[in-house]
Amino acid sequence: MAYKRISFEVENKIAYIGFGYNCDKSMTTLDEETLGELRDIIEELHTKQKELSGAIFFTHKDRCFIAGADINLIAAMKTEADGAYGAEQGQSIFNRLEDLKIPTVACIHGVCLGGGTEFSLACKTILMSDDKGTIMGLPEVKLGLIPGFGGTYRMPKKIGLPNALDLILSGKTVNARKGKRLGLAAAVYPKERLKAMAPEHFKGEEKKQSFSESLGNLAADNFLAKKIIFQKAREGVLKMTKGFYQAPLKILDVMEAGMMKGRTSYLASEAEAFGELCVSEQSKNLQHIFFMTEKVKKYSGKKGEGKVPRFERGACLGAGTMGGGIAWLMASNNMAPIMKDLTPAALELGLKQSSSNFMGAVKRNKMTFEEFEKKQRSIACQLDYRGFKKADLLVEAVVENMDIKKKVFAEAENYVREDAVLTSNTSSLSVQEMSTALQRPERFAGLHFFNPVHKMPLVEIITHDKVAPETVEALYNWVLKAKKTPVVVKDGPGFLVNRILMPYMNEAGFLLEEGVAMKDIEDACLNFGMPMGPCRLLDEVGIDVGEKVAKIIYVGLGERAKSSNVSHMLVEKGLLGRKTDKGFYLYDEKGKVTGVNDEAMAILPKPTKKMSETEIQMRIFLPMINEASTVLADGIVTTAEEVDLGLIFGIGFPPFRGGLLRYADTEGLDNLIAALDKFAASVDKDRYGASEFMRKLASEKKKFYEFNV
Numbered sequence: 245m246a247y248k249r250i251s252f253e254v255e256n257k258i259a260y261i262g263f264g265y266n267c268d269k270s271m272t273t274l275d276e277e278t279l280g281e282l283r284d285i286i287e288e289l290h291t292k293q294k295e296l297s298g299a300i301f302f303t304h305k306d307r308c309f310i311a312g313a314d315i316n317l318i319a320a321m322k323t324e325a326d327g328a329y330g331a332e333q334g335q336s337i338f339n340r341l342e343d344l345k346i347p348t349v350a351c352i353h354g355v356c357l358g359g360g361t362e363f364s365l366a367c368k369t370i371l372m373s374d375d376k377g378t379i380m381g382l383p384e385v386k387l388g389l390i391p392g393f394g395g396t397y398r399m400p401k402k403i404g405l406p407n408a409l410d411l412i413l414s415g416k417t418v419n420a421r422k423g424k425r426l427g428l429a430a431a432v433y434p435k436e437r438l439k440a441m442a443p444e445h446f447k448g449e450e451k452k453q454s455f456s457e458s459l460g461n462l463a464a465d466n467f468l469a470k471k472i473i474f475q476k477a478r479e480g481v482l483k484m485t486k487g488f489y490q491a492p493l494k495i496l497d498v499m500e501a502g503m504m505k506g507r508t509s510y511l512a513s514e515a516e517a518f519g520e521l522c523v524s525e526q527s528k529n530l531q532h533i534f535f536m537t538e539k540v541k542k543y544s545g546k547k548g549e550g551k552v553p554r555f556e557r558g559a560c561l562g563a564g565t566m567g568g569g570i571a572w573l574m575a576s577n578n579m580a581p582i583m584k585d586l587t588p589a590a591l592e593l594g595l596k597q598s599s600s601n602f603m604g605a606v607k608r609n610k611m612t613f614e615e616f617e618k619k620q621r622s623i624a625c626q627l628d629y630r631g632f633k634k635a636d637l638l639v640e641a642v643v644e645n646m647d648i649k650k651k652v653f654a655e656a657e658n659y660v661r662e663d664a665v666l667t668s669n670t671s672s673l674s675v676q677e678m679s680t681a682l683q684r685p686e687r688f689a690g691l692h693f694f695n696p697v698h699k700m701p702l703v704e705i706i707t708h709d710k711v712a713p714e715t716v717e718a719l720y721n722w723v724l725k726a727k728k729t730p731v732v733v734k735d736g737p738g739f740l741v742n743r744i745l746m747p748y749m750n751e752a753g754f755l756l757e758e759g760v761a762m763k764d765i766e767d768a769c770l771n772f773g774m775p776m777g778p779c780r781l782l783d784e785v786g787i788d789v790g791e792k793v794a795k796i797i798y799v800g801l802g803e804r805a806k807s808s809n810v811s812h813m814l815v816e817k818g819l820l821g822r823k824t825d826k827g828f829y830l831y832d833e834k835g836k837v838t839g840v841n842d843e844a845m846a847i848l849p850k851p852t853k854k855m856s857e858t859e860i861q862m863r864i865f866l867p868m869i870n871e872a873s874t875v876l877a878d879g880i881v882t883t884a885e886e887v888d889l890g891l892i893f894g895i896g897f898p899p900f901r902g903g904l905l906r907y908a909d910t911e912g913l914d915n916l917i918a919a920l921d922k923f924a925a926s927v928d929k930d931r932y933g934a935s936e937f938m939r940k941l942a943s944e945k946k947k948f949y950e951f952n953v
Contacts, residue, residue, distance in 0.1 A: 247265075247281045247284070247285065248265075248266055248277070248281065249263075249265060249266065249267060249277055249278045249281050250262065250263055250265055250278065250281045250282060250285060251265040251266075251304065252285055252288070254292075254296070256297075257295065257296055257297040257298075258296065258297055258298055258299070258300060258443060259289060259292070259296055259298070259299040259300070260299075260300050260302065260439070261285055261299060261300070261301045261302070262301075262302050262303065262304045263278075263301070263302070263303050263304065263305070263309065263310055264303050264304040264305040264308065265304050267304075267305075270305070270307070270308065271305075271308045271311040271355065272303065272305055272308050272309070272310050272311060272360075273310070273311050273312060273313065273314040273315075273359075274310060274312065274313045274314060274334070274359045274360070274363075275314035275316075275317065276314070276317060279333070279334065279337065282337055282363075283336075283337045283340075286337060286340045286341050286344070287340065289344055289346070290340065290344065293344060293345055293346045296346050297346065297347070297443075297446060298346050298347035298348065298349065298442075298443060298446045299344070299346060299347070299348045299349070300348075300349050300351060300439060300442045300443070301348070301349065301350045301351065301363075301367065302351040302353070302438065302439050302442075303351075303353055303354060305354060306354065307353075307354040307355060307375075307377050308354040308355045308356075309350075309351075309352045309353060309354050309355065309356040309360055309364075310355075310356055310357075310359060310360025310363060311355050311356075311357055311358070311360060312357045312358025312359045312360055312383075313334070313358055313359035313392075313393070315387070315531065315534060315535070317330065318330075318387075318389070318522055318531065319528075319531050319535075321519075321522050321523055322523065323519075323523060324516075324519040324520050324522075324523055325519060326519070326523070327392075327518050327519030327520070327521075327522035327523055328515045328516050328518060328519030328520075329515075329519075330392070330518075330519075330522075331392035331393065331514065331515035331518040331519065332511075332512075332515045334359065334362075334392060334393035334394075335392070335393055335394050335511045335514070335515060337393075338362060338363060338365075338366040338393050338394050339366070339394070339507070339511075341363070341366040341367065342366040342367075342398075347368055347369065347445070347446035347447070348366075348367040348368045348369070349367060349368070349369045349370075349371060349442040349443075349445055349446070350363070350364040350367040350369070350370050350371070351373075351438040351439055351442055352364060352370060352371065352372045352373065352378060352380060352429070352438075353372075353373040353375060353378055353435045353438060354373075354375070354377055354378055355377070355378075355379060356378070356379065356380045357379070357380070357381050357382070357383055357417065358381075358382060358383060358391065358395075359393050360380075361380050361381060361382055361395065362382070362391055362393040362394055362395040362398070363393070364380070365395065365398035365399060365402055366394065366398065369430050369442075369445045370423075370428060370429045370430060371429060371430060371431050371432070371433060371438055371441065371442060371445065372420035372423050372424070372428075372429040372431075372432050372433075373420060373432070373433060373434065373435035373438055374420050374432050374433065374434055374435070375420075375435050376419065378419065378420050378435075379417040379418065379419055380417060380418055380423055380428060380429075381411060381415065381416060381417035381418060382395045382399065382411060382412050382415065383415040383416075383417070384415065384491070385413060385414070385415040385489075385491045385492055385495065386415040386530065387491075387527060387530045387531055387534060388489070388490065388491045388521055388524060388526045388527030388528075388529070388530040388531070388900070389491055389518060389521050389522055389527055390491060390494055390495045390498060390514060390517045390518050390521055391412065391514075392514060392515060392518030392522075394511055394514065395412065396408075396412060396495060396498060396499050396502075396514055397502070397507065397510050397511060397514060399411065399412060400499070402427065402428060403426045403427050403428050404427075405470060405473055406473055407426050409473070409474075409477045409496075409499070412495060412499075413477060413480075413481055413492045413495060413496070420432040430445055431445065467503070470500075470503055471500075474496060474499070474500045477496060478493070478496055481496065486770070486773075488773050488898065488900055489526070489900060490521065490524060490526055490527075491521055491526075491527070494517050494520070494521055495517075497517070498513050498514055498517045501513065502514075525910075526900045528902075529899070529900055529901060529902030529903075529906065530899060530900065530902075532902050532903075532906065533888075533892060533899055533902065533903070536885050536888065536889050536903075537729065537889070539885070540729060540730060540731070540889065541724060543720045543721060545713070545716060545717065545720070545732055546713045546716070547713055547717065548712055548713035548714040548717070550712070550714045551714065552714045552717050552718050552721070553636060553663060553665055553714065553715070553718040554636070554718070554721075555579065555636040555637040555665070555718065555722045556579065556636055557579055557580060557581070557634045557635050557636050557637075558571075558574035558579035558580075558581040558582075558635060558636070558637050558638070558639070559581060559582040559583075559584070559631075559632055559635035559637070559638045559639070559660075560574065560581055560582070560583045560584070560594075560638075560639050560640075560641060561584055561585075561638060561639070561640040561641065561642060561652060561656060562584075562585055562590075562640060562641035562642035562643075562669075563583050563584075563585040563590045563591045563593060563594030563595075563625070563641075564585070564590055564593050564594055564597075564641070565593065565594075565597050565695070565696075566641045566669060566693070566695060566697070567583060567585065567590075567594045567597075567641040568583070568593065568594030568595060568596065568597025568598045568601075569597055569598070569601065569693065569695070569696055569697030569698060570639050570641055570669065570693060570697055571583045571594060571598050571623050572597065572598035572601040572602065572623075572697065572698060573697055573698070573726055573728075574623075574637075575598065575602075575619045575620070575622050575623050576602075576619065576726070577725060577726050578622075579637075580622045580623075580624070581622070581623055581624070582623075582624045582625075582626060582630075582631055582632065582635065583595075583623055583624070583625050583626075584625075584626055584627065584628070584629065584632075585625075585627070586627065587627075588627075591625040591626075591627075594625070595620075595623065595625060598620060598623055601697075601698040602616045602619055602620055603616060604698070629656070629659035632656070632659040632660050633659070633660065633661055635660055635661075635664055636663075636664055636665065637664070637665050637667070637722065638656060638660060638664060638665070638666045638667065639667050639668075639669055639691055640652055640653065640656070640666070640667065640668045640669060641669040644670060644671065644672065644673060644789075644792065644793075646673050646674070646677065646678070649668060649670065649673065649678055649681075650677075650678060650680075650681035651681075653666060653668075653678065653681045653682055653688075654681045654682070657682055657683055657684065662684065662687075663687070664687065665687050665688070665689070665715055665718060665719065666682065666687060666688045667688065667689055667690065667691035667719065668688075668689075668690050668691065669690075669691060669692060669693055670690055670692065670706075671692055671739075671742055671793060672737070672738055672739070672742055672792075672793045672796045672797065673796065674735055675688075675689065675690040675706045675707070675708050675735045676708040676709065678690075679708045679710055679711070685708070685710040685711065686710055686711060686712040686715060687712065687715055688711065688715070689705060689707060689708070689711050689715055689716060689719060690704065690705065690706025690707075690708075690739070691703060691704075691705060691706075691719060691723075692704040692705075692706060692739060694741070694894055695785075700893075700894070701728055701729045702728065702729050702731065702741065702889075702890060702893035702894040703723045703726075703728045703729065703730050703731075704731055704733050704739050704740060704741065704890070704894075705719050705723065705730055705731070705732045705733070706733055706734070706735055706739055707732060707733070707734055707735065708735050716732060720732065729889065729893045731881065731886050731889055731890050732881075733880050733881055733886075733890075734878075734879060734880050734881075736800070736875075736878060736880050737796060737797045737799070737800025737801050737805075738793065738796070738797045738800070739880065740875060740880055740881055740886070740887065740890045740894075741890045741891060741894035741895060742793060742797070743797060743801075743871060743875060743880070744868050744871050744872050744875065744887070744890075744891060745868075745891075745894075745895055746793070746794055746797050746805060746807070746871075747864070747867035747868045747870075747871055747931075748769075748778050748781070748864060748865075748868055748895075749778045749781065749782050749790060749794075749807075750794065750805075750806075750807045750867075750931075751778075751863055751864045751931075752765050752769075752777075752778035752779060752782075752864065753807060753808030753809075753810040753811065754808045754863075754928075754931075755855070755860065755863060755864075756779075756808070756810050756848050757808050757809070757810060757849055758849075758853055759849050759850065759851055759852035759853035760851065760853050760855050760860065761851035762779055762828065762840070762845070762848070762851075763840075764851075764854075764855065764857075764860060765777060765778065765779065765864075766778070766779055766780060767857070768857045768860035768861050768864070769860075769861070769864060771857060772861050772865070772898065773897075773898025773900060773901060774895075774896065774897070774898065775896035776896070778864065779827075779828040779829075780828065780829060780837070781895075782811070782821065782827070782828065783821035783822050783827035783828050783829055783831075784821065784822055785821065786821050786822075786823055787811050787814050787815055787819065787820050787821045787827055788811075788815050788820050788821075790811055791807075791811040791812060791815055794807040794811070795807075802930075803930035803931075804867075804871075804930045804931055804933065806930070806931070810848065813847050813848075814827065814828075814844055814847060817843070817844075817847060819841065819843065819844055819847075822835050826841055826843065826844070827841060827844065828840070828841060828844050829841055862919055862923070863923065863927070865904075866916065866919055866920055866923065866932065867931055867932065868904060869904060869905070869907075869908045869916060869938075870920060870932070870933075870934060870935055870938065872887050872891075872904055872905055872908075872948075873935045873937045873938040873941075873948070874935050874937065875887060876937065876948070876951060877935065877936075877937035883951075884903075884905040884906070884909075884948040884949045884951065885903075885949075887903070887904060887948075888902070888903020888904055888905055888906055889903070891903060891904050905948040905949065906948075906949065908948055909947040909948050909949055913938060913941055913942040913946075913947065913948075914942050916934075916938070917934045917938060917939060917942055920932050920933070920934040921934065
């Protein structure tokens, strides 16, 4: 039988089945057509198995085996029954694969995730290529799902319960080296030899276990030991997720309840759980984020007629913590960056930051020590502009002062090529005004990284009225290449993220002034799902930096952006946050919180006002939603998706809520406006006055996600 999406050939009594055949997409997914063909192929193998010595599954793609089930199929499911039925269909196919009596070998090269890994687990042997792009994993939990094609049933049998729980509950991936160590892969070969070596494994291969591994597996086979493993796993999940996420807890329920079940009964429970989760609001929100992140992986903005620059060499003006982080990012992407500053001390601080970032990768086994040394040495530190003619991309990260930045750019432009792109890492100053200092403003834009650079995924690309489309596209492509998430925003006070973030910290200050306890404010925000309370976040940013940015935004936006006096009082006392080891909290030499700072508490008004958690949350998050509506009205970005992407990846707005404006749509604009009106009357008309744009959307019975400029 001829197949369209999967190749099928028999040679020397061996069946070779290739995924990604006759497909123009870079990634192979298990869509409806592919699953149908796979079912038919496995049935054909059943009919021919007496005349076959084995079956080998491989990929025709350069960097993908199977990227998983088609997320569009999952998103289209409307009921729990739909989801359970879909899981049962996949399970049925993989059960038939597992039940083949001939040897089956999955030759994994490239990305193999979700349904791809579940398929591989149903084969008798897994081989992995040594290519660094080869990874395996079950990331379904990140979409609020349980692996639904038998992954939770087969993974523990393959690598043991503790290791399986670690992979399934975290959704993390493993490379070939770790896959071999875990026993997931029987062997690792160069990609060119995978298919050729597969027949050597037709007899199967027992994993040689170390003494400690043998003891571990013996313990895990004990019923009581399994109960303890699940208890510890549950404690770890609750500590990590604070109970906000349903999927990991549901996964634990299914796996623990299935300890003594046979395959049929176990998989029925897995399918039922998949159906329940896939249509939940939380999973729909996480699927929504997945689609948003996929959408931004390709530039869709305005195109120019000229050549789009490519950035091979980089330079950073200004060292210190931020400059060192940017230099690290450039070095990570083989750009051999130059880092320039005015003093050796500043350069030393920058090198310390890049070294710390690289060493973190070494400790996590993501980089060898030799690679660390090579990349760290690729950063050239200097006090002058030597070699700047080689730079394709320059990022300025000097002090947040307009006059100084203008002076630096006017000077630097004389030392770079005419086709080089210059950018500013400003977090709040006008890029439009900055561009007036340059002779070639079309080659200039804002490139705002978030601190710390090595952890924060978002980068704001800030435009102005003279920037060339080719410049914006080149920066967008580079941000993607650097494995960051780009969002293009127009110039304006605070741009996108900081403009909406300011009410988060401002309103906390006003609540403190009203006599609400700091712990109550922090707890209310943490219980909403934020990664940090506003006071802790202000310490992280730097209380002096926050105060300075707040003033800039106030000048641009007026009375609704006025801030409390709390930050000013702390700055006057030299309490600047984590960087001085003292802010709202106290910090040790590693930057970890050691307790509340009594000195700061003595400055603040005494807590005299008890306020419910819900009211605190409304006081803080309503102004953020209101400001987000003005961001759309002002055209800083054009869609609610961009707002939500920026806040999820820029400040860690809780992903399970789908984003600030998706959350607002869920709550209902009429309800939000009524609450804003109440606080406008009782608290402050400027800070809580609902925007005209939000009122207009509500009057037209529209949602934020139905608006598009």
